[in-house]
Amino acid sequence: MDRFSGPPGLRPEAKDELKRAMKANFLRSLIAVLAGNLIYYSVERYLPVRAQHQIYQLDWGLAVDFWFCLACYGLVRLVW
Secondary structure (H helix, E strand, O other): OOOOOOOOOOOOOHHHHHHHHHHHHHHHHHHHHHHHHHHHHHHHHHOOHHHHHOOOOOOOHHHHHHHHHHHHHHHHHHHO
């Protein structure tokens, strides 16, 4: 039995297309987060102290890291 049933009344072809779209979106997001974090942690030591993330704290470093990931997601969507 298929674990993904989708919304009721959905055609089998539409279910397959929805599965492919969900997998592609997950892969795009994963690539963007990994690339964004790789870039952020590579340049973190060169950023101002306020833009550097302190472990176990909610700070501006998290916001800067988020923007790196968001920019990478935009690039991934542009390419793929």
